[in-house]
Amino acid sequence: MSVFEGSWRRGTTAGGCRNYLDTFCKNPQYRITLTETDDDSADKCTLVVGLMQRNRRQQMKYGSQMLSIGFILYHLSDPSNVPKPLDRHYFEYNSSCARCPAFQNSREILCRFQLPAGTYCIIPSTYSPHEEAEFILRIFSEKSAISKEYDEDIGLCDIDKRIKKVSLGDDSFRNQTAAVFNRIVGVSGSIGWETLKEILDTCMKTEFCVVSGFSDDVCRSMLAMTDTDQSGQLDLNEFIILWADVIRWKNTFRLYDRDNSNSLDKDELRLALYSLGYKINTKLNNTLILRYARKNGTITFDDFILCAVKLKTMMELWKVRSRRGRPAEFSLDDWLNVTMYC
DSSP: OEEEEEEEOTTTTOOOOTTOHHHHTTSOOEEEEEOSOOTTOSSOEEEEEEEEEESHHHHGGGTOOOOOEEEEEEEESSGGGSOSSOOHHHHHHOOOSEEOSSOBOSSEEEEEEEEOSEEEEEEEEESSTTOOEEEEEEEEESSOEEEEEOSOOOEEOOOOTTSOOOOTTOHHHHHHHHHHHHHHHTTSOOBOHHHHHHHHHHHHTTTTTOTTOSOHHHHHHHHHHHOTTOOSSBOHHHHHHHHHHHHHHHHHHHHHOTTOOSEEOHHHHHHHHHHTTEEOOHHHHHHHHHHHOOTTSOEEHHHHHHHHHHHHHHHHHHHHHOOTTOOOOOOHHHHHHHHHHO
8 A cells, every 4th residue: 555645736636526627637646656466466456546635524614515525547568668747748749547436425435446557647636726735646556566655756957948048157247247346336345135136127127027136035135045154245357257157047037027017827847847857747837836926826037046046056065065966965054054045
């Protein structure tokens, strides 16, 4: 038996049933591999799937009702060559191999299947999208089976070639950035977060429709990320490094803001971060949306910068602390210094 606890959340994981193709792929997905057939069958494996609404009865006294829930199974004939998680394109051109008989507004649905050995993806959902609830998914098999949440592994990847890279060794870029820095700084030789805010507002405010300017939190976080000596100021070299990141973030944001709305939705954010070299899974993506998105679930440019700063800082710390493939280890002092400063 395998047990998974999950939830359907409006705007993130509450995708509704297969009838709603545009949002169905947002539902949680679980992969199970059946390798051994049953003792009494030459080519079939017994699989029992149970989907239960969690804590729903407690909410009924406040007027909530049981939602209509169900699940669907897809056979992954070539698991290594399908998207992870399965996307809209996959569901548009592939049929399911099994499903619960009907969506029911009951506390639990339990179904038994006889399937050939292979790899399958189970997708639990509510009937309608945007309905919120917690659930427990239980999977039973007669023989040993491998099951896990079907999603990307968090890690690093190559930066997308479509993003124009700014080379810190490019003399032209360094000279242009140094000229701007020297014109603003004068004799002080460094800038604080207030001056950085003025630079961002001047260079990016019109392009990205940041009406009230970039927030203090964004500017402080950007300075903290690049302020290696924790002086509270950026010298010329630190400013050049930061400005190269700003240009890369700007190009990435523009690449995925396809409708020119000056914002990114949940799916666009994940693709944008992947292009920047960060592989994230659905759980982390949902966490970033909850942390950095506006009320309508979209990410503005300054929020995107704040998200990128935090992610880059945490990833860099992980790389420094990881040695020869071993998990990174942090002392409380290290962890608080980084998380509190950024």
